[in-house]
Amino acid sequence: MTAPLITLDRISRVYQTGRFEVRALDGLDLTVERGEFLAIVGPSGSGKSTLMNIVGCLDRPTAGRYVLDGTAVEELDDDGLADVRSRSIGFVFQSYNLLPRTSALDNVAMALAYQGVGHKERIARATASLERLGLGDRVDHEPTELSGGQQQRVAIARALVTEPALILADEPTGNLDTASGDDVMGILRELHATGRTIVLITHDADVAARADRQVHVRDGRLVA
Amino acid sequence: MSPLDLIRLALARLRSSRLRAALTMLGVIIGVGSVVALVAVGQGATKGITAQLEGLGTNLLTVNPGSSTSFGTRGAAGSATTLTIDDATALAAIPGVAAVAPELTTQKLVIAGKENTTTSIVGTSAQYGTVHNQTIWQGSFLTQPVTDLGLRVAVLGATTASDLGLGADAVGTDISIGGIPFRVIGILQSKGGSGPLNQDDQIIVPLEAVKSNFVSGDSVRSIGVSVATADQMDLVKAEITTGLKSRHGLGAADAADFTVFDQAQLLTTVNSITGLLTVLLAGIASISLIVGGIGIMNIMLVSVRERTREIGIRKAIGAKSRDILFQFLIEALVLSVLGGFIGILVGLGATAAIGAIAGWGFVFSPATLVVALLFSLAVGVIFGVWPARQAARLDPIAALRYE
Numbered sequence: 114m115t116a117p118l119i120t121l122d123r124i125s126r127v128y129q130t131g132r133f134e135v136r137a138l139d140g141l142d143l144t145v146e147r148g149e150f151l152a153i154v155g156p157s158g159s160g161k162s163t164l165m166n167i168v169g170c171l172d173r174p175t176a177g178r179y180v181l182d183g184t185a186v187e188e189l190d191d192d193g194l195a196d197v198r199s200r201s202i203g204f205v206f207q208s209y210n211l212l213p214r215t216s217a218l219d220n221v222a223m224a225l226a227y228q229g230v231g232h233k234e235r236i237a238r239a240t241a242s243l244e245r246l247g248l249g250d251r252v253d254h255e256p257t258e259l260s261g262g263q264q265q266r267v268a269i270a271r272a273l274v275t276e277p278a279l280i281l282a283d284e285p286t287g288n289l290d291t292a293s294g295d296d297v298m299g300i301l302r303e304l305h306a307t308g309r310t311i312v313l314i315t316h317d318a319d320v321a322a323r324a325d326r327q328v329h330v331r332d333g334r335l336v337a
Numbered sequence: 338m339s340p341l342d343l344i345r346l347a348l349a350r351l352r353s354s355r356l357r358a359a360l361t362m363l364g365v366i367i368g369v370g371s372v373v374a375l376v377a378v379g380q381g382a383t384k385g386i387t388a389q390l391e392g393l394g395t396n397l398l399t400v401n402p403g404s405s406t407s408f409g410t411r412g413a414a415g416s417a418t419t420l421t422i423d424d425a426t427a428l429a430a431i432p433g434v435a436a437v438a439p440e441l442t443t444q445k446l447v448i449a450g451k452e453n454t455t456t457s458i459v460g461t462s463a464q465y466g467t468v469h470n471q472t473i474w475q476g477s478f479l480t481q482p483v484t485d486l487g488l489r490v491a492v493l494g495a496t497t498a499s500d501l502g503l504g505a506d507a508v509g510t511d512i513s514i515g516g517i518p519f520r521v522i523g524i525l526q527s528k529g530g531s532g533p534l535n536q537d538d539q540i541i542v543p544l545e546a547v548k549s550n551f552v553s554g555d556s557v558r559s560i561g562v563s564v565a566t567a568d569q570m571d572l573v574k575a576e577i578t579t580g581l582k583s584r585h586g587l588g589a590a591d592a593a594d595f596t597v598f599d600q601a602q603l604l605t606t607v608n609s610i611t612g613l614l615t616v617l618l619a620g621i622a623s624i625s626l627i628v629g630g631i632g633i634m635n636i637m638l639v640s641v642r643e644r645t646r647e648i649g650i651r652k653a654i655g656a657k658s659r660d661i662l663f664q665f666l667i668e669a670l671v672l673s674v675l676g677g678f679i680g681i682l683v684g685l686g687a688t689a690a691i692g693a694i695a696g697w698g699f700v701f702s703p704a705t706l707v708v709a710l711l712f713s714l715a716v717g718v719i720f721g722v723w724p725a726r727q728a729a730r731l732d733p734i735a736a737l738r739y740e
Binding site: 211 | 338339341342353646647649650651652653654655656657658659660733734737
């Protein structure tokens with residue numbers, strides 16, 4: 114058996130707001146194997162978002178060890194974290210987070226630009242990624258010209274184009290109607306079927322049920 | 338991202354907000370344009386004045402008599418009658434002197450047919466043309482035999498000729514100067530210029546003719562000396578001073594009863610004044626360049642604020658702080674350099690227009706353009722770096738949550 118993709122070891126994250134200390138994560142342990150489809154479930158205020166920021170290498174833990182794809186993340190500086198995000202993580206956000214006034218193609222190709230991929234190859238790979246998600250005829254459309262479901266597909270195409278070890282989806286269906294939401298979950302399941310590791314963060318039990326495994330966050334810890 | 342990618346990104350960004358980009362660039366356009374135009378105006382004015390001064394004669398030294406003192410009252414400089422024709426002859430013997438032209442000037446009424454004018458009558462030698470860079474347009478200039486004999490012949494300045502209604506066919510006809518008939522033997526090429534520098538409004542006649550007809554005595558108003566080469570100027574000037582002092586019976590320690598005026602000195606003075614003016618004008622113009630830079634900074638700061646979410650997205654997807662820094666810096670640079678380019682074109686247009694109006698033609702130095710472009714580049718860096726740093730320092734989580 115190969116090493117797990119994600120190992121979180123007694124992770125704590127403490128925010129200092131004025132005189133108060135907020136312990137958003139409190140000694141949390143989590144292991145995600147390669148090829149897993151995991152849902153992290155929890156109500157707002159549970160520390161779920163903080164966990165997503167740390168797993169997504171947007172933030173560093175106050176204490177504890179985090180190894181992602183063999184890299185000890187908590188030792189990295191900001192540029193190191195940016196590198197890990199660029200190479201190892203594909204984000205899918207609730208609000209899509211596409212660049213406005215930018216074509217679907219450029220939105221997807223942008224992810225490759227920060228890896229130093231040349232212009233031609235970027236265009237080719239971004240086009241392929243969009244085609245894979247059934248958006249071959251939408252490459253020149255800007256986000257405002259696309260439906261919510263289509264925008265989320267563009268976001269997934271952007272997450273996939275770098276061939277990351279981990280797809281991190283934060284409430285990917287939160288802004289979508291039921292049909293589009295089902296559609297997006299279907300895509301994630303397909304990706305999982307092709308061997309991708311997917312971590313889904315949600316408060317929605319129905320969405321979480323589509324994952325293979327669920328962990329629940331309460332008060333900064335995992336509960337059974 | 339490669340610099341090319343960033344430039345492409347910046348251009349796409351500017352295309353998507355054309356009006357804002359144009360207004361932001363306007364400050365730099367005006368700044369660079371006025372620097373280019375005003376420096377060119379300075380250079381054009383310098384060139385124009387220099388050309389006029391050089392028109393008076395190259396390597397010219399002018400010897401003027403000192404002031405006379407009568408009954409204890411000191412007269413104006415040049416009022417003394419200490420310079421003589423013999424002095425002029427003696428100066429011709431000094432090594433390095435190419436030509437000597439003693440001048441005895443008087444104002445006379447000149448009549449040609451029905452036309453008349455009052456102008457300067459310059460009595461001088463055949464070398465006057467060499468000393469004062471005069472070239473003949475029609476006929477011929479004074480010659481040695483003519484001046485030796487003191488014949489009543491006249492060479493007309495271009496303005497004088499046209500004032501008298503005389504053209505090319507006037508050569509060989511007679512005109513009346515102060516009531517005395519003179520034969521026109523030549524008309525000079527126009528040199529341009531106006532006011533006290535105008536050399537086109539005068540009549541040149543043999544010195545002897547002035548002496549025998551208008552002004553008695555042996556003294557001359559001034560002696561023009563043309564020096565063979567520029568680097569001999571100082572030496573010849575010193576030689577003239579000592580030579581004339583001893584001729585006038587003055588010791589080395591005595592004050593000279595004449596002055597030697599150096600054309601090059603005047604040229605240097607004028608050049609330093611116009612140079613100073615050019616710097617002054619450029620300085621004033623560069624203030625508007627700074628204002629333009631502040632405009633860029635202002636818009637970039639607004640832009641960073643507006644695009645906080647974009648910055649968050651880019652960072653989440655893997656952009657390093659440096660990528661964001663360069664993205665915004667290059668955007669500012671594209672604005673300022675593009676503005677600089679357009680400003681140069683505007684400045685050159687203004688230069689051509691002003692040159693055409695002022696009559697010194699299209700004068701500009703490529704160095705000015707390079708400097709202007711470097712300046713606009715510097716404006717972009719200086720005023721772009723702070724907003725870019727603001728953008729680069731944004732925390733990705735906070736930026737992503739920014740609405």
